Amino acid sequence: MRLTICTLLFFAVTLHAAPPDKDDDDAQLKLDPPKPNPLVLVYDTQLSGQTVFCAATPPRQKLALQVDCTGSPACTREYTLAGSAGSTAPIILKLTDNHGSNLALTPGVRYENLPSQGANCGTANNADDRMITVTVNKTNIDWTKAPFERTFQITAENIEKNRLDTETFTVLFGEEGIIRISNLKDLVLSKDNGWRAQNEQVCVVSSTPFYNLTATSANGGTLRSAGNGIAYSLKYRPHNVAVWESLDFGQPSMGLEASRSESCNDQVYIGIQAEAQDNDVNTVPSGHYSDTVTVTVEAG
Numbered sequence: 001m002r003l004t005i006c007t008l009l010f011f012a013v014t015l016h017a018a019p020p021d022k023d024d025d026d027a028q029l030k031l032d033p034p035k036p037n038p039l040v041l042v043y044d045t046q047l048s049g050q051t052v053f054c055a056a057t058p059p060r061q062k063l064a065l066q067v068d069c070t071g072s073p074a075c076t077r078e079y080t081l082a083g084s085a086g087s088t089a090p091i092i093l094k095l096t097d098n099h100g101s102n103l104a105l106t107p108g109v110r111y112e113n114l115p116s117q118g119a120n121c122g123t124a125n126n127a128d129d130r131m132i133t134v135t136v137n138k139t140n141i142d143w144t145k146a147p148f149e150r151t152f153q154i155t156a157e158n159i160e161k162n163r164l165d166t167e168t169f170t171v172l173f174g175e176e177g178i179i180r181i182s183n184l185k186d187l188v189l190s191k192d193n194g195w196r197a198q199n200e201q202v203c204v205v206s207s208t209p210f211y212n213l214t215a216t217s218a219n220g221g222t223l224r225s226a227g228n229g230i231a232y233s234l235k236y237r238p239h240n241v242a243v244w245e246s247l248d249f250g251q252p253s254m255g256l257e258a259s260r261s262e263s264c265n266d267q268v269y270i271g272i273q274a275e276a277q278d279n280d281v282n283t284v285p286s287g288h289y290s291d292t293v294t295v296t297v298e299a300g
Helices: 022-028
Strands: 039-041 048-053 063-069 079-082 088-097 102-104 111-114 130-136 148-158 163-173 179-182 196-206 210-217 222-225 228-237 253-257 270-276 293-299
Touching: 039 048, 039 130, 048 163, 063 079, 063 088, 088 148, 130 163, 179 293, 196 210, 196 293
Parallel strands: 039 163
Antiparallel strands: 048 130, 063 111, 063 148, 079 088, 079 148, 088 102, 088 130, 148 163, 179 196, 196 270, 210 253, 210 293, 222 228, 228 270
């Protein structure tokens, strides 16, 4: 009888999965909060501002970015800020950097294959940071619905590693109240126009329905030349009013109707008129007489 002895050896191997390395995850995608946040826009000739942020992947790894509106009303074809009573202020967002990128953004669009930023992304000198430039389209705004506000979400993705991250930033506009006067022109009095001249298309845009107007004379209501003077007066004509009314120097005219749209596209103007009398003109030597008038408007 043959006996066969088989020996079985069992090896127990325990594999321990290493916890994810947070630093390694962070190295795959870097997205820092935008600054400043909130971005506060103040009414001026450009009406734009920038928020700066770092969005980077390691070299040769593809980056995608998308910027979306939050809240309502929804942004569909264009970005907007939200005002009162469901109104909006259209804005333009552009993605730029210090390396020549200048990309106009669209809501809901994912922008892929963006270049990875350099080693200075997110550092003190910001040399490799990205910027979102926000510009308000002033021509389609009802100023009486200010202030306007919106929070936007930036989504960054490392396409190679399928890693996502998000940050938000808020844009505020019109919190300080808006009032602006434009289209003031020099008024030239001459014998040909009967010593009377007027500008009927002075534009006052305001975030309030009404405003107050005050005129101040540098010469106390007198046209001056070489020590001689000619007294003159100012008048104003509000929107939809047929009669010119006296505009006394230093005294505010109250409760005038303001335009709601940039450049008074709604045709809401105020007229300003200057006039001198023949008797006053004929008593002084001929010459060039002038005065400087400062017109101040205040939201009412």
